[in-house]
Amino acid sequence: MIAIGCDHAGVEMKKEVIKALTDKGYELKDMGTDGEPCDYPNMAKAVCALVNSGECEKGILICGTGIGMSIAANKIKGIRAALCSDSFSAKYTRLHNDANIMCMGARTIGIGLACELAEIFLSTDFEGGRHQRRINLIADIENNN
Secondary structure, eight states: EEEEEEEEEHHHHHHHHHHHHTTTTTTEEEOOOOOOOOOOHHHHHHHHHHHHSSSSSSSEESSSSHHHHHHTTTTTTTEEEEOSSSSHHHHHHHHOOOSSSSEETTSOOOHHHHHHHHHHHHHOOOOOOOOHHHHHHHHHHHHHH
């Protein structure tokens, strides 16, 4: 299960990403919004809670630029959120950083690219190995500050 959420700027992109991923066989849990104005930190918190609880494997967050969502999500312990706007970043944030949340900007990339990036992010596995040591170092920073 994949958690997805957006603020009011990302509603149309979220709908299209859900459709594209559902067509590829992914199950998604839509945390909103469906158009009503909302605050992106609240949406980030809702999606991240599902990922941290284990109810959802990964999450996708969409706001105007993706920046606000990524900042908010990365304040939550256990979350490694990456703002992605190209296929290389979407792939390598999974391979090397084991990101569990992908953020995108509805005002900065097109819907077609967003659907492509979501598929890359979800279908790429963490490489582990030397990268696990670095993830552990990130967790140490998180736990000691």
